Amino acid sequence: xxxxxxxxxxxxxxxxxxxxLTAVSELDLQIGGHELLGLIGPNGAGKTTVFNLITGVxxxxxxxxxFRGHPIHGLxxxxxxxxxxxxxxxNIRLFKSLSVFDNVRAAFxxxxxxxxxxxxxxxxxxxxxxxxxxxxxxxxxxxxELDKLAGTLAGELSYGDQRRLEIVRALATRPQLLLLxxxxxxxxxxxxxxxxxxIQFIKDKHQTAVLLxxxxxxxxxxxxxxxxxxxxxxxxxxxxxxxxxxxxxxxEAYLGEDHVGD
Amino acid sequence: MKIGPKSGLALALAAAVGGSFLTPRLDAYxxxxxxxxxxxxxxxxxxxxxxxxxxxxxxxxxxxxxVGAYTAAGLSTLVSANLLARFHGFExxxxxxxxFLLALLAGGLxxxxxxxxxxxxSLRLKGxxxxxxxxxxxEIIRVLLQNFESLGGARGLSGIPPWxxxxxxxxxVAIVIFTVLALVHSTSGRxxxxxxxxxxxxxAVGINTTQYKVSAFVIGAFFAxxxxxxxxxxxxxxxxxxxxFMKSVxxxxxxxxxxxxxxxxxILAAVVLTLLPEVLRxxxxxxxILYSLLLIVMMLTCPRGLFTALGERAKGWLARPKNGGPx
Amino acid sequence: MAAFLQQLINGVSLGAxxxxxxxxxxxxxxxxxxxxxxxxxxxxxxxxxxxxxxPLAAKLFQPQSALGAVMVLLTSMTVCAALGVxxxxxxxxxxxxxxxLTVLITAIGVSLFLEFAGQKFFQAxxxxxxxxxxxxxxxxMPNLVISSDQLIVMGVxxxxxxxxxxxxxxTKLGTAMRAVAFNPQAAALVGINLDRIISFTFxxxxxxxxxxxxxxxxNYPAIDPLMGVMPGLKAFVxxxxxxxxxxxGAALGGLIIGVVETFVGGTAWSAYRDAIAFAILxxxxxxxxAGLLGRTEVEKx
Ligand SMILES: Nc1ncnc2c1ncn2[C@@H]1O[C@H](COP(=O)(O)OP(=O)(O)OP(=O)(O)O)[C@@H](O)[C@H]1O
Ligand SMILES: [Mg+2]
Numbered sequence: 103x104x105x106x107x108x109x110x111x112x113x114x115x116x117x118x119x120x121x122x123l124t125a126v127s128e129l130d131l132q133i134g135g136h137e138l139l140g141l142i143g144p145n146g147a148g149k150t151t152v153f154n155l156i157t158g159v160x161x162x163x164x165x166x167x168x169f170r171g172h173p174i175h176g177l178x179x180x181x182x183x184x185x186x187x188x189x190x191x192x193n194i195r196l197f198k199s200l201s202v203f204d205n206v207r208a209a210f211x212x213x214x215x216x217x218x219x220x221x222x223x224x225x226x227x228x229x230x231x232x233x234x235x236x237x238x239x240x241x242x243x244x245x246x247e248l249d250k251l252a253g254t255l256a257g258e259l260s261y262g263d264q265r266r267l268e269i270v271r272a273l274a275t276r277p278q279l280l281l282l283x284x285x286x287x288x289x290x291x292x293x294x295x296x297x298x299x300x301i302q303f304i305k306d307k308h309q310t311a312v313l314l315x316x317x318x319x320x321x322x323x324x325x326x327x328x329x330x331x332x333x334x335x336x337x338x339x340x341x342x343x344x345x346x347x348x349x350x351x352x353x354e355a356y357l358g359e360d361h362v363g364d
Numbered sequence: 365m366k367i368g369p370k371s372g373l374a375l376a377l378a379a380a381v382g383g384s385f386l387t388p389r390l391d392a393y394x395x396x397x398x399x400x401x402x403x404x405x406x407x408x409x410x411x412x413x414x415x416x417x418x419x420x421x422x423x424x425x426x427x428x429x430x431v432g433a434y435t436a437a438g439l440s441t442l443v444s445a446n447l448l449a450r451f452h453g454f455e456x457x458x459x460x461x462x463x464f465l466l467a468l469l470a471g472g473l474x475x476x477x478x479x480x481x482x483x484x485x486s487l488r489l490k491g492x493x494x495x496x497x498x499x500x501x502x503e504i505i506r507v508l509l510q511n512f513e514s515l516g517g518a519r520g521l522s523g524i525p526p527w528x529x530x531x532x533x534x535x536x537v538a539i540v541i542f543t544v545l546a547l548v549h550s551t552s553g554r555x556x557x558x559x560x561x562x563x564x565x566x567x568a569v570g571i572n573t574t575q576y577k578v579s580a581f582v583i584g585a586f587f588a589x590x591x592x593x594x595x596x597x598x599x600x601x602x603x604x605x606x607x608x609f610m611k612s613v614x615x616x617x618x619x620x621x622x623x624x625x626x627x628x629x630x631i632l633a634a635v636v637l638t639l640l641p642e643v644l645r646x647x648x649x650x651x652x653i654l655y656s657l658l659l660i661v662m663m664l665t666c667p668r669g670l671f672t673a674l675g676e677r678a679k680g681w682l683a684r685p686k687n688g689g690p691x
Numbered sequence: 692m693a694a695f696l697q698q699l700i701n702g703v704s705l706g707a708x709x710x711x712x713x714x715x716x717x718x719x720x721x722x723x724x725x726x727x728x729x730x731x732x733x734x735x736x737x738x739x740x741x742x743x744x745x746p747l748a749a750k751l752f753q754p755q756s757a758l759g760a761v762m763v764l765l766t767s768m769t770v771c772a773a774l775g776v777x778x779x780x781x782x783x784x785x786x787x788x789x790x791x792l793t794v795l796i797t798a799i800g801v802s803l804f805l806e807f808a809g810q811k812f813f814q815a816x817x818x819x820x821x822x823x824x825x826x827x828x829x830x831x832m833p834n835l836v837i838s839s840d841q842l843i844v845m846g847v848x849x850x851x852x853x854x855x856x857x858x859x860x861x862t863k864l865g866t867a868m869r870a871v872a873f874n875p876q877a878a879a880l881v882g883i884n885l886d887r888i889i890s891f892t893f894x895x896x897x898x899x900x901x902x903x904x905x906x907x908x909x910n911y912p913a914i915d916p917l918m919g920v921m922p923g924l925k926a927f928v929x930x931x932x933x934x935x936x937x938x939x940g941a942a943l944g945g946l947i948i949g950v951v952e953t954f955v956g957g958t959a960w961s962a963y964r965d966a967i968a969f970a971i972l973x974x975x976x977x978x979x980x981a982g983l984l985g986r987t988e989v990e991k992x
Contacts (some may be wrong), residue, residue, distance in 0.1 A: 120989065150992070157568060159992050179567035188568065191992065195565035197558045199625075207551055208558040209569040214579060217552025224370050224546060235551050275569050421792065485977050491791070492726055496931050497976055500969030503924075507966035564992055609924070613799050620796045653811060656803035660782055663797040667789045 110135045110311050111156065111187075111279055116165030116175075118151050118335075125151040127335040128165070133279065138305050138312045140326030140343075142319075144355055148335040149315045150192050153281050156313075157189050158182040169279070188277035190268040192284050192315075198257030202248055202267055203239055205256050209274035210235045239274070246270045246300065261288050266297075273304060279311045280304065286318045294318065298325050323347070331355070369546060376538035384531030395530065399598045401638045402533035403591050406540050408618035408634040409627060410587035413544050415616065416625035417553075418580035419560025420487060421495045425588050425615045427482075427502030428475040430607035432589025434515055436471035437524045437596035440464060444525045464527045468593040475589025476582045478505070483581030487574060502612055509604040520603025521596075528597035536594060540587045545627055547583070556580055557625070621662060623669025632671045693834035698954050704841040704910065706949020707848035711903035712926030713933070713941035714855065715896030721872035721936040722892050725791045728798035729778060730900055731923015732805035733771050735916060737901025738820070738908040739813050740767035745821040760823040764847070764905055768898040775897025776890045784886070809916030817913040824909075844906045851902055852942060855895070859938065864891055872936065925952075925968045932972050934985020943983060947971070 109132035118126040126148045133139050141149050154160045156167060158179040167175040174182050197205050211217060212231075220228045243249040246266055251259065256267060265285055272280055282301070286294050298321055305312050316322050322329065323343045331339040331352050339349040346352055367375070387395055411425045443463050486497045510518045547553040558566040559576045566573050596602045614637070622633030640658070644651035662670055712734055719727045744766045748759035782801050786794045827839040859865035870878040871888045879885050907922060908914050929948045933940025948968045955967045981987040 154992050159564065159567075160989070178572075179564070180570050180572045183568055183570035191565065191568075193992075195562045195568075197561035197565065199561055200554065200557055204554050204557070208554050208566070208571065211552050211555045211569075211571055214552055214555070214572065214575050217550065217555075218547055218579070221550030221553055222543060222546050224368075228550070232551065271569060486973070489976060489980055492720075492935070493931065493976060493980065495726075495795075496928065497973055499924075500928070500973050503969050504966045504973075507963055511962045564990070609920075617796060617799070620792060624792075649811065652807040653804065656800050656807055659800035660797055660804065663793055663800060664782070664785055667786060667793040 108135055109133055110137075110170055111313075112168045113152075113156070114166045114168070116155055116162045116167065118148075118155050118160055119163045125335050126155060126162075126332075129332075129335070129337055131330060131337070133311050133313055135278075135311055136305065136309060138301070138314065138325060138327050140322040140329040141313060141315045141332065142317075142322055142329060142346075143332035146334075147332040149332055150283055151335070152332070153189055153283055153313075153315070156182075156281065157187060183275060183277075186276075186278035187281065188272035188275045188279070189281035190265070190272050190283055190285060192287075194261075194264050194268055196256040196259075196264055196267060196271070198255070200256055201252065202243065202254050202256055202259070203252040205267055205271050206239045206243060206274045207235060209271055210238065242270055242274050245303075262290075262293050265289070269300070269304075273308065273310075276308075277310060279313065281313045281315075283315050284317065285314070286316050286321045294321055297321070301325055369542065373538055373542040376542075377535050380534035380538060381531045383534060384529045387530040396598075397639070397642060398530060399528065399533050399594075401635050402530075402537050403595045403598070404615070404618065404634040404638045405537050405631050406533075406587055406591040406594070407615045408622065408630045409537075409540050409544055410584045410591070411615050412619045412622070412625065412627060412630045413547070413556070414580050414584040415619050416623075416630065417544075417548055417560065418556040418577055420577055420580065421491060422498040422581070422584070423495045423609070423612050423616060424482065424498035424500075424502030424505075425584070426607040426609070426611035427498075427505040428479055428585040428588035429592035429595070429611070430502075430505055430509060430602075430604065431478045431585075431592065432468075432471035432475040433592030433596040433602050433607070434471075434509060434512075434521065435474045435589070436467040436593030437521055437602055438515055439467040439470055440525055440527065440597065441521070441523055443467070445523075460525075460527065464525075464532070464597065468590055471593040472586045472589040475592065476586035479582045479585025479588075480578060483578045483585075484574075487577040487581065499609060499612065502607075503609060506604045506608055509607075516603070518604060520601055520605075522601045524596050524600045524602070526597060526600050528594045533594050533598070536587075536590055540590075541627065541631070543583070543587075548627075560625070617659060621659075621669055622671050626669060626671065629669055629671030633669075636670075693832055694957075696832075697835050698957050699950065700835075700837055700841060702950030702953030703946060704844040704949075705953055706946035707844055708903045708907050708910075708945075709922065709926045709929050709949050710942040710945025711848055711851060711899045711906070712922060713929040713945045714852075714938060715900045716927050716930040717933070717935055717938060717941040718868075718892050718896045720930070721938075722868065722875070722889055723783070723787075723794075725783075725794045726798065726927065727783075727893075727896075728795065728923075729801040729805060730896065731919035731921075731926065732802050732809070733775055733778075733897045733919070734900040734904040734907070734923060734926075735809060735914075735919030736774060736805060737767045737771045737897075737904030738914045738918065739809070739916075740770040740901065741823075741905045741908060742818060742820060742914060745823060748823075749821075755822060755825050757824065763823055764902060767901045767905055771897040771901030771904075772894040775893035775900075779890060779893040784889075806916055806920070813916050815916060817915040820908040820912040820914050822912075823905075840909050844910060847902065847906060851899060855899070855938070858895065864888070868892055921965065928968045928972045932975055932982055934982030937982070937984045940982060940984035 111133045113129050113131040116126060116129045117124065141152065143149055155162055158177055162175050166173055169185060169187065174185065197208060240249055243252055248267060248270060251263065259267060269285060286297055289297060301312060302325060304310055314322065314326060326343060329341065329343055329346045330337060331346060333355040338351040338355060339346050407425060407429065414420050414422050440463060482498065482501045486494060489497055509515065515521050548556060555571050555576050558571060559573050563573050618633045618637050619630055622630030640655060641651055644654055647654065715730050716727060741763045744763045748762045752759040778801055782797050783794055786797060829837045859868060867883045867888050868891065870883055871885060875885065925948055926945060929944035930941045932947065933944030951971060952964055952967050955961065956964045975983065
């Protein structure tokens with residue numbers, strides 16, 4: 103088993119419960135500093151819950167989460183985001199009434215009081231800063247071919263573009279770890295191919311570790327270096343795509359879903 | 365040549381001060397309405413920051429107004445009663461000017477502090493729950509004032525010096541409009557809208573949603589307090605009843621009718637809704653019935669706000685720097 | 692001890708009225724997720740319907756007869772049920788798919804309309820409410836007085852609550868109502884007529900408000916077109932306090948507000964009486980944001 107030598111993120115014995123339901127159970131998980139890790143499992147396995155646990159949306163009932171060696175469990179989501187973890191959502195969550203441009207711009211927000219004071223004063227440095235942020239927003243939009251849509255309201259984008267915008271917005275926070283929750287859902291094969299290219303690009307060019315959840319095995323098997331399999335909140339397998347594909351517990355969990363391994 | 369936002373503010377302030385030299389010639393009734401319109405604009409635009417831009421439904425704006433009104437009026441009656449007697453011509457000296465400014469600011473700051481005390485704990489609540497808690501705070505403030513005998517209690521406070529001239533009111537109108545637009549049209553200000561659209565996503569990009577919500581509340585409350593001070597110094601009489609739930613509703617209606625998060629629309633709505641009862645004066649007996657019917661009809665026919673479309677045009681003006689730059 | 696019991700009884704009979712009114716808020720919230728601000732004014736209309744019906748009832752039956760009182764109550768409940776259905780049809784239904792805030796403002800418009808129309812047509816000055824039943828007082832122990840009106844308030848409230856419980860739990864319409872409250876889309880899918888259920892909810896809630904209005908007028912016998920504002924707000928607070936959307940919660944919330952308010956009214960703090968309901972509400976919501984009996988829902992992300 104390849105375990106990254108210096109994990110950027112480590113879950114230690116993490117448990118999340120909803121009332122009587124244990125959605126994630128004593129999970130250990132490590133992600134290397136420049137790793138692209140896949141997280142798969144049947145519906146309801148607890149993948150999204152792992153994301154919510156890492157990003158502080160649901161605090162763990164037990165266990166600890168370390169990011170770059172520091173414990174982050176119990177921190178509010180915005181503080182975790184500020185430390186360098188960004189994510190997308192399975193049910194897309196864009197700022198619907200804002201333009202594509204402003205969606206990404208929100209990721210560049212300065213500290214509130216300083217930002218408000220400068221916005222109110224509207225001095226030279228405000229406009230300089232504004233221009234700088236605008237240029238950065240345009241640059242990252244351009245990388246993902248969204249620059250033409252900059253003025254469109256996010257709520258009016260096509261589904262595929264919305265997914266893409268979510269990734270761009272997450273990336274704009276300049277994370278060290280990016281969590282993608284089913285980014286390929288609803289995409290056609292051509293879009294999926296482009297998506298895979300982008301994820302590779304993010305990982306290589308931006309030196310970002312990526313944790314990828316998807317039901318599309320072609321995407322997962324195609325780009326992940328290592329895969330963790332969850333079932334009923336429990337880790338049932340871990341290894342390279344080839345190892346995971348042959349793992350009897352995985353085959354059992356996915357029984358009937360014959361696309362594993364293709 | 366384009367007018368930058370700061371020069372726009374300066375021009376507006378100058379116009380307000382200039383205007384107050386002309387207004388003494390106006391009919392008192394007309395001037396009174398003008399001042400009411402201005403006060404309502406300040407209230408509606410500041411509430412729009414809370415309700416419209418930051419998406420926090422507050423039904424307690426009149427409470428903040430009351431805090432500002434009573435603080436400013438209490439201070440200025442105290443000062444003018446003591447100084448007026450001592451030295452002649454105080455009314456028209458620049459001392460009166462300074463006193464009024466300080467009294468207004470004190471009212472605004474105390475209202476802002478109240479906004480913080482109300483907002484910090486209650487902004488965990490959402491939607492209707494937040495609405496009812498803010499309503500509750502508004503009512504509590506009203507009942508406290510009713511029992512505050514040194515400020516007149518339920519009888520109200522009278523003899524407030526008539527310092528709120530056209531210039532004062534419209535100067536503050538210019539300041540509140542500038543402030544709200546300047547904040548909202550900036551990178552950090554977009555955070556208010558992000559919080560409104562999706563709190564969880566906003567947190568995921570590192571926005572401290574609580575800080576944003578409380579800030580919107582505090583800034584909104586500050587201007588409501590200023591509006592209260594101006595109101596007190598134009599009417600020269602205030603009573604707790606004037607700052608009840610109905611007043612909060614009136615301001616909320618302006619915001620909704622103008623279109624949430626649409627400052628131009630909200631200003632227009634404030635003007636129209638302040639004038640409406642006056643226009644309906646000839647049918648005095650039925651005017652409030654008509655007012656409420658019109659409100660229902662307007663909501664049914666233009667649920668997104670009467671002035672949303674009109675306001676789109678004014679957008680972007682403040683986002684633009686003086687000499688071109690990125691659009 | 693007697694003083695305590697006295698306050699308790701006064702509080703419970705006031706609380707029962709709040710409870711009846713709170714149920715209307717909570718039922719509407721249950722099916723439509725919106726605050727029907729006009730509910731307090733339906734309460735007022737209920738009292739006025741009783742006011743105008745009472746002389747008629749006195750003529751038909753004997754003055755101050757039980758039958759007459761029942762007729763007044765039922766007429767007023769019917770009038771308000773119709774009013775509630777009408778309000779929903781005209782003002783709320785066209786906005787059903789719009790943001791809740793829009794509907795809330797429309798509801799405020801309806802509330803203002805009822806108040807101003809009431810001031811125009813019923814006149815603004817308070818009117819004495821006719822005595823529907825002879826007064827009697829009982830002295831079960833020294834310093835403890837229970838009036839017949841209080842007994843009637845409690846009796847009628849218990850009857851109405853039992854009736855409501857039966858309707859909601861054991862009739863088809865009631866079951867459909869709960870289904871709509873639980874999941875409107877699913878309810879529509881299994882063939883429940885949403886419009887009908889919503890009308891029914893408004894009818895039921897408004898009838899209860901009318902009953903509350905009559906009971907209130909019997910105990911505080913001066914009625915005016917703004918009489919619904921404060922009780923309406925407090926009943927609403929009661930509904931939120933109990934956990935809005937939750938029927939037993941509304942009843943419980945009403946009782947709590949009524950009792951606490953009465954006890955505070957008997958102390959040196961009586962001037963702050965009107966603020967008490969809100970203070971309780973704020974404290975409870977800050978500790979338990981979903982209300983006393985409401986379920987805290989974790990937002991799914
Ligand atoms: N907020 C919540 N409240 C109650 N139960 C929840 C909540 N969030 C998730 N669950 C439950 O936890 C379990 C795991 O859900 P989760 O969304 O993490 O699964 P998943 O692996 O992401 O599934 P999918 O592939 O369908 O997205 C499920 O049984 C789900 O119903
Ligand atoms: Mg999921």
